[in-house]
Amino acid sequence: MRVAAVELGDGEEEIIPGGRMAPDDLPTSYLLSAGYDGKAEKAFLRLYEPTSQQIYLWYDDTNHLPYCISKASPEELRKNKGLVGYPGFLSLEEEEKFDALRGEAVKVTKILASNPLAIGGQGRSGIRYVIGDSWESHIRYYQNYIYDRGLVPGMPYRVEGGRLVEEKYALPDDVAGRMDAIFAEEEAEFREHMREWARLLQCPVPPLRRVAVDIEVYTSVANRIPNPDEAPEPVIAVSFVSSDGLRRVLLLNEAGEAELPVVDGAEVVFHADERALIEEIFRVLNEYPIVLTFNGDNFDLRYLRRRAQNLAFPLEEIPITQGRRFTFLRNGLHIDLYRFFLNRSIQIYAFGNRYRENNLDDVASTVIGKRKLEIGDISGLSLDELARYCLRDAEITYELTSFSDDLVMKLMVILTRISRMTMEDVTRMGVSRWILALMEHEHRRRGWLIPNAEDIIEAKGGTTTEAIIKGKKYLGAIVRSPKPGVHFDVTVLDFASLYPSAIRNWNLSYETILCGHPECRGKVVPGTSHWVCTRRRGLTSLLIGSLRDLRVRWYKPLSRDPGRSEGERTFYDIVQSALKVFLNASYGVFGAESFPLYCPPLAESTAAIGRYAMTQTVDASRKLGIEVIYGDTDSVFLDQPTTAQIQKLVGWAEDELGIEMDVDKVYRYAIFSKRKKNYLGVYPDGSVDIKGLTGKKRHIPPLLKEAFLRLTGILGGVKSIEDIPGAKEDIRDLVESVHARLQGRDFDLNELAFSVMLGRKLSSYETNPQHVKAAKMLRERGRTLDIGDIISYVVTQGGVKPVQLASRRDVDVDKYVEYLESMFEQLLDALDMDFDELVGRPRETTLDSFFTR
DNA sequence: AACTGTGGCCTGTGAC
DNA sequence: GTCACAGGCCACAGTT
Numbered sequence: 001m002r003v004a005a006v007e008l009g010d011g012e013e014e015i016i017p018g019g020r021m022a023p024d025d026l027p028t029s030y031l032l033s034a035g036y037d038g039k040a041e042k043a044f045l046r047l048y049e050p051t052s053q054q055i056y057l058w059y060d061d062t063n064h065l066p067y068c069i070s071k072a073s074p075e076e077l078r079k080n081k082g083l084v085g086y087p088g089f090l091s092l093e094e095e096e097k098f099d100a101l102r103g104e105a106v107k108v109t110k111i112l113a114s115n116p117l118a119i120g121g122q123g124r125s126g127i128r129y130v131i132g133d134s135w136e137s138h139i140r141y142y143q144n145y146i147y148d149r150g151l152v153p154g155m156p157y158r159v160e161g162g163r164l165v166e167e168k169y170a171l172p173d174d175v176a177g178r179m180d181a182i183f184a185e186e187e188a189e190f191r192e193h194m195r196e197w198a199r200l201l202q203c204p205v206p207p208l209r210r211v212a213v214d215i216e217v218y219t220s221v222a223n224r225i226p227n228p229d230e231a232p233e234p235v236i237a238v239s240f241v242s243s244d245g246l247r248r249v250l251l252l253n254e255a256g257e258a259e260l261p262v263v264d265g266a267e268v269v270f271h272a273d274e275r276a277l278i279e280e281i282f283r284v285l286n287e288y289p290i291v292l293t294f295n296g297d298n299f300d301l302r303y304l305r306r307r308a309q310n311l312a313f314p315l316e317e318i319p320i321t322q323g324r325r326f327t328f329l330r331n332g333l334h335i336d337l338y339r340f341f342l343n344r345s346i347q348i349y350a351f352g353n354r355y356r357e358n359n360l361d362d363v364a365s366t367v368i369g370k371r372k373l374e375i376g377d378i379s380g381l382s383l384d385e386l387a388r389y390c391l392r393d394a395e396i397t398y399e400l401t402s403f404s405d406d407l408v409m410k411l412m413v414i415l416t417r418i419s420r421m422t423m424e425d426v427t428r429m430g431v432s433r434w435i436l437a438l439m440e441h442e443h444r445r446r447g448w449l450i451p452n453a454e455d456i457i458e459a460k461g462g463t464t465t466e467a468i469i470k471g472k473k474y475l476g477a478i479v480r481s482p483k484p485g486v487h488f489d490v491t492v493l494d495f496a497s498l499y500p501s502a503i504r505n506w507n508l509s510y511e512t513i514l515c516g517h518p519e520c521r522g523k524v525v526p527g528t529s530h531w532v533c534t535r536r537r538g539l540t541s542l543l544i545g546s547l548r549d550l551r552v553r554w555y556k557p558l559s560r561d562p563g564r565s566e567g568e569r570t571f572y573d574i575v576q577s578a579l580k581v582f583l584n585a586s587y588g589v590f591g592a593e594s595f596p597l598y599c600p601p602l603a604e605s606t607a608a609i610g611r612y613a614m615t616q617t618v619d620a621s622r623k624l625g626i627e628v629i630y631g632d633t634d635s636v637f638l639d640q641p642t643t644a645q646i647q648k649l650v651g652w653a654e655d656e657l658g659i660e661m662d663v664d665k666v667y668r669y670a671i672f673s674k675r676k677k678n679y680l681g682v683y684p685d686g687s688v689d690i691k692g693l694t695g696k697k698r699h700i701p702p703l704l705k706e707a708f709l710r711l712t713g714i715l716g717g718v719k720s721i722e723d724i725p726g727a728k729e730d731i732r733d734l735v736e737s738v739h740a741r742l743q744g745r746d747f748d749l750n751e752l753a754f755s756v757m758l759g760r761k762l763s764s765y766e767t768n769p770q771h772v773k774a775a776k777m778l779r780e781r782g783r784t785l786d787i788g789d790i791i792s793y794v795v796t797q798g799g800v801k802p803v804q805l806a807s808r809r810d811v812d813v814d815k816y817v818e819y820l821e822s823m824f825e826q827l828l829d830a831l832d833m834d835f836d837e838l839v840g841r842p843r844e845t846t847l848d849s850f851f852t853r
Numbered sequence: 854a855a856c857t858g859t860g861g862c863c864t865g866t867g868a869c
Numbered sequence: 870g871t872c873a874c875a876g877g878c879c880a881c882a883g884t885t
Contacts, residue, residue, distance in 0.1 A: 315875095353867095469872065470862090476871030477869070498869090584869095588870035603870070633869045633872085677868050677873050694875065697866055756865065767863055767878050822875075 017044060018286070018319060019331035022056035026159035028167050029056060030206060030413075031151060032289075033422040034142040035331050041115055043145040045164070046333065053209035053244075055289040058164055064145055065090065066116045068128055068137030069097075069449065070109045077109055082130040088118025089127065097449040100511035100539070101459045103113045106449060108135070116141035136450050138596075139440065146420060147444040152200060153423065154416035166250050169203040173196070180466040182553055188536055193546035198554070200417040201575050210290035210335075212398035213281075215300045216390050222377040228299050231306035234274045238281050239266075239394040242288065243402065247395075249387045252277055261384040266391055275311055278304065286319050286331050294360045294397045295338040297428070298700045311453050326428060335427050337400055340412070341367075345431040349581045356698055358788070363513065364396040368403045405567065407574055414578040418547075431585040432595050438582075439597060442539060451510075453596050460514050463600045464529050465608070465612040473591065474604040475527075477633035478614045482672035482679065485830050487629055488721065490667040490681065493649065495613060496552045496660040498634035499587035502609035503660040504545025505658045509538025510590070510599040529600045533692070537679075540602070544586045551579040552660060610634065613657050620652050630672060630679065635664060665689070669718065671830045678826060680715060683715060690715045694823045701794075703751035704819055707738045727741065728833060735838040738820060743812050752811060753792040753803040760787055770795075774802040781805075804817035 016039050022029075029047035032055075037044050043060045070077060074092040077083055089111045099106040105398040111127055111134075113119050118136055120126045128137035139147075145810060146153065156167035171179070179198060183191050216237040217226055226233045236252045245264040252274055261268050264344055266749045271277035281304060285291055294806045305320040305327070319330045328334050338347060342358045365371045375391045381389065401408045419434035420441040443450045465475035495501065502508065506525060512533035520534045532538075555576035559569050589595040591603030610633065617636055618628050626649065627639040632767060638646070646663065653661045667681035668688070678692040690696045695708025714730045717723065724815040756771035762785060765772050774793035775785050785791075796810035821835045828835055 467871070472871060474871085479872060480866085494869095585870090591870045607871075635869080673873065692867055692874070694866095697875090699866070759865065765864085769864055769877065771865085819876095 016329050017057055020054060020056050022047060022159045024162045028158055031153050031155060031157050033424050034146060036116055036141045042316060043142050050206040053480045058159055061162060064148060065112045066141050067110045067112045068119050069135040070111055070131055072109060074109050079130060083127060086118060086127055086130055088113055088114045096357060098447055101451055101455055103516060131270055135452060147441050152417055153420060154413045155203060169199060171199050171202055171483050189542060190546050193542060194550050197546060197550055201414060205413045208290055209243050210292055211240050211246060211284060211288040212292040212394045213300060214239050214390055214393040214397060216378055216386060217303060219379050228303035228306060231303050231310055235307055237390040239390040240284055241394040241398040249391050250277055250280055251383055252385060258383050261387045263387050263391060268387055278308055280567055282319050285329060289332040291329055291332055291334050292397055292401060293336050295336060296334060297327045297336045297339060301334060302524040315513050330617050333424055337397060340427040343430060343586055345581045349584050350577050361741040364400060370396050370398050383727040405570060410574050411578055414575055418582060431581060432589045432592060435586060435589050436596055442543060453598055456510050456597060456599050460601050463604045465604055473600060476607050478611050479676045480631040484672050484674045486669060486671050487639055488669040489553050490629060490670045491634055491638045491641050491646060492664045493661045494664040496662055497548045497583050498610050498613060499606050500544050500548040500583045501659045502606050503541055504548055506609055507532050507538045507541045508542035508602055508605055510597055510602055512536060512538035513602050513605060525605040525608050526612040528605055532607050547579055548583055551576050555579060613659060617653060621649055624648050671786060671827055672828045680827060682716055686716045688712045693826050697758045699754050701752045701754055703747055704823060708823055710734055732838055739839045742816050745808055749794060749803055749808055752794045752816060755790050755792045758785060758787055758789050758791060770800045774800050777805060778802050
């Protein structure tokens with residue numbers, strides 16, 4: 001009998017779950033997760049019941065089976081001895097599906113098996129390898145189960161007489177009424193979709209009971225973290241912080257001599273032996289429906305499981321199951337916040353790119369304004385310090401989910417509902433998988449065959465435009481050359497969700513682009529040779545389009561509606577951010593080879609429509625008498641437009657392009673050099689908006705950054721053209737003082753350090769850039785280095801040196817003056833100022849002045 | 854063989 | 870996803 005979890009690859013694990021079975025009648029409970037129980041050979045669901053605040057397991061009662069699809073007939077398949085004799089093979093069922101690529105019905109055969117392994121196998125085995133071509137065979141079994149039963153993770157269900165019943169949440173009448181009014185003009189198909197989306201998004205999210213866990217491990221070598229797959233060292237501390245008030249630190253005190261530390265507002269407990277300590281940890285892990293960690297997949301929970309095995313815990317007493325990359329719990333859900341915050345879409349679109357490094361300290365300090373405690377080596381801490389340090393980590397881990405009224409938990413649940421993925425998966429996987437799941441769900445719901453990647457490429461082919469950047473696949477957005485100089489009263493207009501609007505308006509989808517109907521060939525995407533179907537509504541167009549409309553015309557206005565309570569506004573803001581994450585990724589995925597529905601002409605057409613919208617808008621502005629100073633992808637910077645002119649332009653875009661334009665920002669004035677993606681704008685309140693300028697980049701030495709910040713401070717104080725001479729004086733003083741500091745070597749070495757991230761392993765660099773040189777010097781001194789590490793180096797006379805190995809005398813001061821110059825020049829150019837003059841260097845004799853002498 | 858100027862390329866960091 | 874920048878690396882060609 002198998003007791004241990006058998007690994008099936010990422011995420012799919014033949015888990016033997018533990019915990020409470022759902023009673024025959026379970027009140028309203030939220031579906032959070034699903035899996036496959038290898039022993040029972042059944043799919044199971046994890047339901048969170050908000051009154052008892054517990055997880056209940058519910059097992060499939062419909063005899064749902066794993067399957068994949070073949071285009072061969074049952075008769076043909078029956079001749080395949082390898083298939084018929086395959087262990088676990090059960091039966092064949094003929095079925096009709098819709099082949100969207102061909103636009104016609106297709107007869108397929110469902111191949112049913114007793115367990116998911118028989119379909120997918122391990123390595124190169126499984127039915128899908130025996131039969132050659134197969135469809136829908138790479139979908140995780142529990143995900144298949146969710147699709148086939150039309151389940152929506154994150155939504156409420158009930159168990160009645162042992163059966164799972166949907167708790168049909170209906171939109172309140174007044175909400176439905178207002179929505180109908182707003183979307184009255186939309187196509188019926190869109191309206192239906194939007195109503196269903198709104199039902200999922202509007203349904204309240206219950207408070208989720210959860211505990212954050214953090215462990216500390218003894219380190220025999222200072223600062224060397226023990227390998228969690230070996231777990232050689234004892235667990236010396238663990239802390240819990242929960243939503244129901246638990247704040248507890250468990251400490252290992254084998255000597256039994258120390259005095260129990262007192263930590264404010266927390267309970268501290270000693271354990272004389274590690275086994276008892278771990279047993280207590282497991283008791284808490286089993287008790288909570290949701291366990292939060294920061295990097296628990298790769299460290300805390302992984303270590304605990306291994307450590308328990310080392311201490312000869314019987315497997316069934318370890319509540320942790322281990323996949324190749326992820327670590328799960330038998331009873332509840334494990335959510336690794338490290339993975340969630342690492343997700344680039346979450347980082348950029350949900351948190352505005354506020355945190356840059358993916359460690360707990362950086363994320364927590366920018367998101368909730370709380371830092372880790374600073375310590376040296378773990379093993380050098382007193383029990384008192386250890387307890388405080390460990391508690392703080394659990395505390396900030398918990399608070400990352402609790403700030404702003406549980407914003408992050410709600411965001412996760414909303415993402416779960418949109419994507420149809422389990423909460424564990426949605427917090428671990430990238431946005432392309434979310435979109436894939438959403439698309440798969442919609443295919444299954446409609447009875448469409450989910451195409452394989454090769455099917456789409458074969459039918460639709462590649463791209464026809466040439467990218468500007470070598471090595472890219474197709475032509476992207478337009479960036480206009482800015483008009484250099486200082487411009488007062490600049491208004492920036494942007495398209496509301498340009499690419500999703502393009503996808504919606506032009507009916508873009510993998511099945512509608514380059515369709516087979518001769519009569520559609522005239523509907524050509526401007527700037528390409530691709531045409532789009534005029535007969536059928538594209539699936540992507542419908543999904544993305546309806547989500548877009550809902551965000552732009554419903555949730556975004558609501559999140560800013562002063563007539564709503566603050567709580568409501570926050571919730572609407574979460575929803576609109578979640579939608580934004582989806583929408584922003586929706587175009588890119590179709591241009592990513594790794595995406596299973598990769599469709600180059602689709603991505604290419606989307607970008608082409610974006611270019612068309614931009615060029616048309618610039619033309620229209622010109623005709624309205626507005627000068628366009630700059631524009632990038634979906635925005636235009638207008639020079640002193642009147643309100644009437646703006647209104648006309650917005651109206652034009654709505655009528656001619658079918659896209660809403662919003663006033664994104666208004667600058668009191670803006671400074672442009674001739675560089676694209678580089679400018680400084682000053683808002684009416686004097687705050688400064690900086691884009692692309694070198695002085696803002698994260699790798700720039702603090703001394704230079706500081707100087708740049710002061711420069712922007714001076715510019716922020718400029719109210720009108722009359723203030724400019726004064727500002728110039730201030731800038732002159734600033735440059736002089738920084739220059740003098742450099743020349744006088746009046747600095748700390750750290751202030752001059754460039755901090756550049758290692759983008760790959762040291763061995764795989766083709767060239768030898770500066771940060772790699774410095775990294776190699778560190779490695780020679782025994783530092784271990786990894787992808788993502790930040791290398792700090794200073795530029796010295798003899799080349800670069802890691803900041804740790806350099807001294808102040810080494811510094812190549814002239815080089816730093818050069819950096820200062822090029823950084824300042826990006827703005828001084830536009831102000832007609834000359835850096836050389838500011839630092840007392842004679843003006844270069846230009847050829848011109850030479851001849852006119 | 855050493856030096857220098859050039860231009861393509863690599864790398865990291867952003868904008869959108 | 871593509872576009873754009875800074876800044877340095879590096880191969881190459883031509884010169885001394």
